[in-house]
Amino acid sequence: MSLKILVVDDAEYMRQMLVMMLKKMSVQDIAQAASGEEALEILMKGGIDLVLLDCIMPKEDGFQVLKVIRANPDLAKLPVILVTGHADGDIVARARIPETRADGIIAKPLSLVTLEGKIRSVLTARSRSR
Secondary structure, eight states: OOOOEEEEEEHHHHHHHHHHHHHHHOOOEEEEEEHHHHHHHHHOOOOEEEEEEEOOOOSSSSHHHHHHHHHSTTTTTEEEEEEEEEOHHHHHHHTGGGGGOOOOOSSSSSSSHHHHHHHHHHHHHHHHHH
8 A cells, every 4th residue: 555654552562562463564654753742743744645643642532633633624534543541432422423524433453354454444435535
């Protein structure tokens, strides 16, 4: 896949695991952020094709970051997949409201097959909606 993907997670081991999985999927252009603030700085520079965003982080959680992304005209259509260890009803409901609408959700622990399948389905859905 010739994409530039931003991996956002406050846990370094989780970022490294996602990076390793993405590399197995032949994604070579990967940016990383350890916080919502850092993620938004990277996103404002442009060039990101998809975001893997942890829901639960200190300071700005994934939903706060997603709200900023959706409110910014330059970023609003950016595909975002939430990655969570807490895939309960509240997380799913919050991921569906317009201000924090995610393109997909995957639960930790995740597998390479799950990650690749979700990325492909999100990108396919986005290309159809253009």
